[in-house]
Amino acid sequence: MQRPPRVVVFDIGNVLLDWDPRHLYRRVFDDHARMEWFLSEVCTPAWNLEQDRGRPFADAVAERIALFPDMAAEIRAYDERWLETLAGAIQGSVDILLRLRAAGVPNYAITNFSAEKFVDACLHYPFLTGFDGVVVSGAEKLIKPAPEIYGVLFTRYGLDPAECVFIDDSEKNVVAAREVGMRAIHFTSPAALRDELAALGFPV
Secondary structure (H helix, E strand, O other): OOOOOOEEEEOOEOOOEEEOHHHHHHHHOOOHHHHHHHHHHOOOHHHHHHHHOOOOHHHHHHHHHHHOHHHHHHHHHHHHOHHHHEEEEOHHHHHHHHHHHHOOOOEEEEEOOOHHHHHHHHHHOHHHHHOOEEEEHHHHOOOOOOHHHHHHHHHHHOOOHHHEEEEEOOHHHHHHHHHOOOEEEEOOOHHHHHHHHHHOOOOO
8 A cells, every 4th residue: 555645846837836937028129029028039948948957147248148139138138137037936835835834844946947047046035945955957957857857856855756746837847757656736727726735645
């Protein structure tokens, strides 16, 4: 019979923090179509993922400006105004996290995040500093859903994957977590998350 999980492992972006570069670029562009072009052709998701994989923002910005010199100011904004890509905490999720902490439930995070921007996020959202351990992709040079990044969590913090439940808004990351032995919840809303954690016996 499968043991009940006792450890909760959170993703951060779009589980605990509302992140979308559009939060920033709606202020930068007054033309929606131009903004969408910029985010699909200039500062693309694949480009941003390399910062999550460990590339410094200074290098990333220089590389894009070399390709799109007429968009230099807009490209620099991704770095210089990065905090504006966050609309704030997803409060319902943070409330769940804080209830788990108050009850003494071990809580960790695995996040695809630029190492340098994670430092900035922690300064503005202090609840991010309260985890029992955090694995940041940019620091590890590994990104979800690579199984190795989950392995970093288990090895570094002495965790048994069978005792962990992982929460992520990305279905592929959820599938990868299950493949390495964790239970996993595909995050859709704080209310649904609370119900699923309660069903597993967590005090939420």
